[in-house]
Amino acid sequence: xxNTITNADSNxxxxxxxxxxxxxxxxxxxxxSGETQVHALNDVNLIVEQGEYCSIMxxxxxxxxxxxxxxxxxxxxxxxxxxxxxxxxxQMDDAQLAHIxxxxxxxxxxxxxxxxxxxxxxxxxxPMVYAGVxxxxxxxxxxxALKKVGLGNRLNNKPTQLSGGQQQRVAIARAIVxxxxxxxxxxxxxxxxxxxxxxxxxIFGELNASGMTVVMVTHEIEVARHTQRIVxxxxxxxxxxYLTPEELSQVVTSG
Numbered sequence: 001x002x003n004t005i006t007n008a009d010s011n012x013x014x015x016x017x018x019x020x021x022x023x024x025x026x027x028x029x030x031x032x033s034g035e036t037q038v039h040a041l042n043d044v045n046l047i048v049e050q051g052e053y054c055s056i057m058x059x060x061x062x063x064x065x066x067x068x069x070x071x072x073x074x075x076x077x078x079x080x081x082x083x084x085x086x087x088x089x090x091q092m093d094d095a096q097l098a099h100i101x102x103x104x105x106x107x108x109x110x111x112x113x114x115x116x117x118x119x120x121x122x123x124x125x126x127p128m129v130y131a132g133v134x135x136x137x138x139x140x141x142x143x144x145a146l147k148k149v150g151l152g153n154r155l156n157n158k159p160t161q162l163s164g165g166q167q168q169r170v171a172i173a174r175a176i177v178x179x180x181x182x183x184x185x186x187x188x189x190x191x192x193x194x195x196x197x198x199x200x201x202x203i204f205g206e207l208n209a210s211g212m213t214v215v216m217v218t219h220e221i222e223v224a225r226h227t228q229r230i231v232x233x234x235x236x237x238x239x240x241x242y243l244t245p246e247e248l249s250q251v252v253t254s255g
Contacts, residue, residue: 020083021182021213022048022071027080027090029066029236040066041077042236048215050181053208055216055224057248058233065186067233068217072105072184073097085181102130106175106183110190112167114159114174120146121155124174131178145173149203165196172203176212183207185216189223201226224248 029041041063048054058064069075070082073089076097082090089100101107114123124142133141146155149169159167168188175183185204189197205226208214216227224230230243232251243251 018049018051019086020047021050021052021085022046022215023081023083023086024067024070025081025083027067027070027077027082029063029070029075030078039236041070044080044236044238046231046238046241048213050213051208051211052229053204053214053227054229054231055218055227056231056233057218057224058239062233063236064217064233066236068184068186068215071182071215072107073100102127103178104181106178106180108168108171108175108183108185108188110187112159112164112171112191114167114170116159119156119158120151120162120170120173123159123170124177127174127178141177142173145177146170148176149173163196164192165199168192168196168200169203172200172207176207181213183212183214185214187218188216189218189220197223221248221252 024044024046027041027044028039031038031040044063044067046067056064056067066075070077073084073092076092077090080090081088084100085104089097092100115126121139121142124145125138128138128141143152143155146152149172151166151169151173154162154166159170162170183204188204189200192200201223204214204216214227216223218224225245225248227245230240230245230248231238232240232243240251
């Protein structure tokens, strides 16, 4: 039986609960059938409240990447309910999920996924094209997002003219330009050196301090310690749903 700790356990007595941005209820994800059947997620329950900054961790094959794909509406669960901003998106079709991703979720990946032929400004403008934002507004909002991540003087540079850390900043600007409810980061520092990692984590911290909900998958303990809360997966289950950074080392050591 998994030793889960719920959000309710962590609430300060007398404080008002915040709205749940993410609510996973009895989520199963099964691949294959018969003898080849794999339970990637097994009865996962998880709540992430508005304004939280949390990381998802666990050993390889623990289910954390599958959970991230479902949270990001990149995949659907086999069964269970997933409420994103109080809307059950678990069984939406591909077109509906694409709309949700564009409007409510910003993504940052380990690989930056920038289009090499476009400038930083043009890369950041792309999500707004799909959202139907007018051209003059796209330019203004993209420039604002790049300034927010410290690249106000690099608007016209192409990815090949930027360092890895600068490219990741462009990717973050692209992720936040539509003002999403949720920022999802999948190993966002995996391709960066320690100094640049610190810079990127400072940006995430600032975004969270401004009210944005941030969820990050990482295998790096020092990166996870920058978040307020760590969710630990093992064998497709949430073993700990509310680890503090101080408790993390003990869990990692004990396996």
